[in-house]
Amino acid sequence: MEAEASSTGKTGVEMEAMKAVSVVGLTVHDMCKAASKSIRITDIRLESKTGGKSGAWSREE
Template structure:
């Protein structure tokens, strides 16, 4: 497989997508924040002094997805058509964050989905660090993507 982010001199470049077809594209990413059961319980009960952790983390995820090309050097700025952040947990010590990002364009939104869940997880950490500093973020992974020349991908497949 050729690496497309390098020019003939071996230097980094932004991939030229001008000849690619416009297609509907979706990416779903997921991460985990592992914490003490008391920390998770306080998040779910709304007993964190800085406010509603999940509401703020959701907004952070949306904002981060929209700014991905500002922080990941070779990402194209994309007109995102949808961003959705969902939270679930194992009832004990793990908070799961899933982000779905959509666009209609010439390149995919995998990086936007991964950035969204990463920023949401970092926001959870930031809002809860006074209570617990040893929370662990990850693994962070792409779960699925649709559209584009390379076709669909699903981690489960």
């Protein structure tokens, strides 16, 4: 699952993208729980961002 967000505001839009992915994960979990009760959604993380007060950032892995 992946989400992208943009804003004319100066800060905080990365949280909107994280929230979008979380909601999609919960929706997938709800749809699949009949097949398996042990389904888990894990490792939600920010991969990169640009702009804002701290400038560009990208996860290094």
